[in-house]
Amino acid sequence: MDYVFIVRYGEIFIKGKNRRFFENRLAGNIRKILNFKGFDYTLKQTRGRFYVEGKSLDILDVLKNVPGIVSVSAGKKCKREIESIGKTALELFFLLEKKPSSFKVETKRADKTYPLTSIEISKKVADYVLKNGIDTAVDVHDPEVVIGVEIQKGLVCVFCITERGIGGLPVGVSGKVVTMLSGGIDSPVASFLMQKRGCEIFPVYFHGFPFTSDMVKQKIIKLTEKLTKFQPEIKLSIVNFTPVLKELKKKSPDKLIIILMRRFMVRVAEKLAEKYGCKAIVTGDNLGQVASQTLDNLQCITDASKNLILRPLLGYDKQEIISIARGIDTFDISTEPYEDCCSLFVPKFPEIYGKIEEVREAEKPFEIEKLVNESIELTEVIEVGGKNAQ
Ligand code: ATP
Ligand code: MG
Numbered sequence: 001m002d003y004v005f006i007v008r009y010g011e012i013f014i015k016g017k018n019r020r021f022f023e024n025r026l027a028g029n030i031r032k033i034l035n036f037k038g039f040d041y042t043l044k045q046t047r048g049r050f051y052v053e054g055k056s057l058d059i060l061d062v063l064k065n066v067p068g069i070v071s072v073s074a075g076k077k078c079k080r081e082i083e084s085i086g087k088t089a090l091e092l093f094f095l096l097e098k099k100p101s102s103f104k105v106e107t108k109r110a111d112k113t114y115p116l117t118s119i120e121i122s123k124k125v126a127d128y129v130l131k132n133g134i135d136t137a138v139d140v141h142d143p144e145v146v147i148g149v150e151i152q153k154g155l156v157c158v159f160c161i162t163e164r165g166i167g168g169l170p171v172g173v174s175g176k177v178v179t180m181l182s183g184g185i186d187s188p189v190a191s192f193l194m195q196k197r198g199c200e201i202f203p204v205y206f207h208g209f210p211f212t213s214d215m216v217k218q219k220i221i222k223l224t225e226k227l228t229k230f231q232p233e234i235k236l237s238i239v240n241f242t243p244v245l246k247e248l249k250k251k252s253p254d255k256l257i258i259i260l261m262r263r264f265m266v267r268v269a270e271k272l273a274e275k276y277g278c279k280a281i282v283t284g285d286n287l288g289q290v291a292s293q294t295l296d297n298l299q300c301i302t303d304a305s306k307n308l309i310l311r312p313l314l315g316y317d318k319q320e321i322i323s324i325a326r327g328i329d330t331f332d333i334s335t336e337p338y339e340d341c342c343s344l345f346v347p348k349f350p351e352i353y354g355k356i357e358e359v360r361e362a363e364k365p366f367e368i369e370k371l372v373n374e375s376i377e378l379t380e381v382i383e384v385g386g387k388n389a390q
Pocket of ligand 2: 182183
């Protein structure tokens with residue numbers, strides 16, 4: 001194996017007696033994605049961190065996107081002698097994309113039988129690299145690059161590349177959730193934030209063909225593919241929502257149509273949550289962004305289900321959401337021009353202060369149970385990711 005990757009996972013380390021559970025889940029998640037991607041690797045769990053050895057430096061990019069990982073360093077193993085450590089440090093230093101303006105050597109000596117102290121090792125390695133090709137200033141206080149040396153029983157390694165991970169918790173430790181994925185900017189971000197808090201997501205899209213173009217479905221699949229970077233296998237449900245939309249068009253008062261539509265969506269999502277063992281439904285709602293997203297209207301939507309409905313973006317500004325969307329690479333897909341069914345049905349004067357009693361009354365002419373069951377029967381499940389995980 002050519003490279004060794006040191007995987008650090010801050011937050012989950014402090015979880016007391018749950019630590020084992022968190023660590024095993026994280027290790028399992030790492031194995032899953034590396035297996036899917038066909039990497040040759042080994043993974044060793046030690047107290048507080050993992051060591052992954054592998055042949056390809058590309059493993060670094062995969063690891064830094066695994067929720068739960070705070071930082072990853074990429075380096076190489078070497079022999080215990082200073083010369084071998086120094087040579088390896090030089091080799092790694094010259095792999096850096098850009099020559100740094102300063103560096104320092106930092107040593108962690110877990111193997112206390114090693115004949116030199118950490119400080120002595122750092123000094124000797126710095127001397128070695130300065131004599132043998134690095135003409136960069138040493139700065140022990142604020143270096144641009146740290147050459148890390150780790151000395152353990154049976155493993156000595158050097159690293160110079162350290163990248164931040166996305167942090168959060170390993171997917172799965174917080175349970176499962178259904179996320180309502182609409183193809184806009186917000187809902188993929190909401191889904192990602194839940195993955196980052198340790199939830200396995202089961203996205204659902206309500207497809208209104210031919211009210212909406214079949215291209216939206218492709219868009220939703222592409223968005224889900226982006227989310228497989230954080231959870232390599234995702235079950236995406238595409239609900240055929242056309243029968244419900246037809247009924248809504250016929251029977252709903254104009255101003256309430258979006259609220260009634262959402263109530264149907266939530267009811268179907270609730271059935272899916274039951275099917276997959278999910279503990280909550282997640283939406284990309286954001287307070288005040290559009291007319292439907294007032295506290296009154298959100299309350300009217302919540303009223304349709306007993307399930308916990310989470311709206312992780314409620315407190316975010318649009319700019320903050322866009323910046324996360326760019327970070328997870330969903331923004332460009334989300335802004336492709338295909339409209340989802342809600343935007344097509346938005347009436348001229350939508351209700352802004354929906355009242356639960358009025359909404360329930362407006363729903364009376366609908367055969368709710370039948371329509372919901374029909375939607376579930378007409379649901380297509382697509383397995384996204386797996387060997388094609390991003
Ligand atoms: P987004 O950018 O996610 O579309 P938005 O700000 O445009 O959000 P709305 O279109 O009003 O807001 O929808 C609010 C939320 O309702 C969405 O974030 C999504 O979670 C859910 N939603 C709306 N339409 C659909 C749909 N066709 N399929 C699945 N979920 C939907
Ligand atoms: Mg939308």
